[in-house]
Amino acid sequence: MAEMVDSDKEKMLKNELASDMVPDTPPEMPSTALPDEAKISIYLDGLTAKAGELNPKLQNCMAVAKPFIVLPIQIAMCVAPFYVWAIKWVAITYHALPKNAIQAIFGIALCFFGGTYVASIAAIEAFRQMGFDKVVAELTVVYSQIKLVAKNNQADDVEDKDGDGIADVMQITPQELGQRKVFLAMRSISDPKRLQTAIGALWASYIAVLATLRLEFARTTAFALGIVEVVKYPLLRILSTPVLMMLNSAPASMRLSGEAAKTWTSTIIESSLVFIAVIFAWYLQMIISAFYSGLRGGKMFADGIVALLFENGWMKYVPFVSQPFNPDESYLDEAVGYTVAACGFLFQFFSGFALPFPMNIIFLPLSIIEWFLRIQISMTANPAS
Numbered sequence: 001m002a003e004m005v006d007s008d009k010e011k012m013l014k015n016e017l018a019s020d021m022v023p024d025t026p027p028e029m030p031s032t033a034l035p036d037e038a039k040i041s042i043y044l045d046g047l048t049a050k051a052g053e054l055n056p057k058l059q060n061c062m063a064v065a066k067p068f069i070v071l072p073i074q075i076a077m078c079v080a081p082f083y084v085w086a087i088k089w090v091a092i093t094y095h096a097l098p099k100n101a102i103q104a105i106f107g108i109a110l111c112f113f114g115g116t117y118v119a120s121i122a123a124i125e126a127f128r129q130m131g132f133d134k135v136v137a138e139l140t141v142v143y144s145q146i147k148l149v150a151k152n153n154q155a156d157d158v159e160d161k162d163g164d165g166i167a168d169v170m171q172i173t174p175q176e177l178g179q180r181k182v183f184l185a186m187r188s189i190s191d192p193k194r195l196q197t198a199i200g201a202l203w204a205s206y207i208a209v210l211a212t213l214r215l216e217f218a219r220t221t222a223f224a225l226g227i228v229e230v231v232k233y234p235l236l237r238i239l240s241t242p243v244l245m246m247l248n249s250a251p252a253s254m255r256l257s258g259e260a261a262k263t264w265t266s267t268i269i270e271s272s273l274v275f276i277a278v279i280f281a282w283y284l285q286m287i288i289s290a291f292y293s294g295l296r297g298g299k300m301f302a303d304g305i306v307a308l309l310f311e312n313g314w315m316k317y318v319p320f321v322s323q324p325f326n327p328d329e330s331y332l333d334e335a336v337g338y339t340v341a342a343c344g345f346l347f348q349f350f351s352g353f354a355l356p357f358p359m360n361i362i363f364l365p366l367s368i369i370e371w372f373l374r375i376q377i378s379m380t381a382n383p384a385s
């Protein structure tokens with residue numbers, strides 16, 4: 001009975017999520033001001049104070065870096081509504097288009113951009129094999145609770161109980177603000193146990209996917225470390241002197257001692273070699289993945305287009321195709337698929353696996369996820385890394 005109740009709740013949450021995906025009007029482009037810097041500063045002051053309780057040096061570091069933290073947060077708050085609005089339209093389009101059209105669109109995207117997002121595509125495939133429906137159900141639960149917290153937080157940010165024209169959250173200390181927001185989140189979450197279960201399930205799924213990716217791309221990291229082992233000692237002999245001279249060129253009050261300078265010289269050189277080798281190994285992996293994604297994406301595009309033309313009776317307008325058309329005896333899908341695959345691979349290779357404008361802006365969130373996954377894989381795939 002409990003499982004049936006949980007299933008009914010998940011269905012209600014999915015329906016609620018689907019209703020939320022109806023896109024609103026486009027957000028207005030900010031023209032004169034970024035989001036409230038003072039409000040962000042209060043949150044950062046609270047974090048800085050808490051960091052100072054753990055380590056005074058960490059507090060000083062956060063205080064110095066505060067201007068460089070505020071601006072990225074402001075920019076993210078500016079552009080986030082546009083990505084949310086665009087994602088909603090993508091979801092609407094996905095559910096509106098025929099299945100064959102979706103297959104063709106995904107195939108052409110995989111063909112031209114598959115090598116760029118090698119880790120992300122592998123992660124999606126791993127999630128799909130490990131129970132994608134269950135992951136989506138847990139994400140739906142987390143999203144519904146986050147939406148409740150965000151709604152109440154938005155109302156709390158403008159609350160003015162004393163009627164002095166200034167929001168109450170702007171008139172309290174950073175520590176009080178942190179406590180206020182924590183308790184606000186606790187009051188807003190309607191089902192803490194279900195949220196805890198969902199987050200735990202998502203975390204377990206992520207760990208399982210990361211373990212799968214580590215095994216899949218272990219040879220990439222091993223290849224990079226192998227390169228470092230081969231070239232490390234010759235390059236240490238060549239580069240040690242100029243790096244040591246650079247360290248010794250610092251002012252006398254900041255200069256390292258002789259033994260410390262030698263230790264840091266070898267550390268800097270070896271770390272730089274590992275970084276360069278990992279990038280080179282991932283570049284080779286992208287070439288392999290671009291070739292594979294080109295073939296697979298080209299086939300998906302060709303199958304989707306041919307099926308779409310055949311189902312709608314448009315095949316008679318296609319030149320050089322015998323009529324009546326028989327998909328089992330025709331080489332049309334192979335010709336289209338291999339041609340598109342070749343174009344996609346060449347495009348990726350000669351563009352250096354970099355997305356052209358404006359695609360690089362549109363897919364920026366996915367690019368951030370891609371680099372995050374690569375760092376996770378490279379830094380954990382081999383203990384020596």
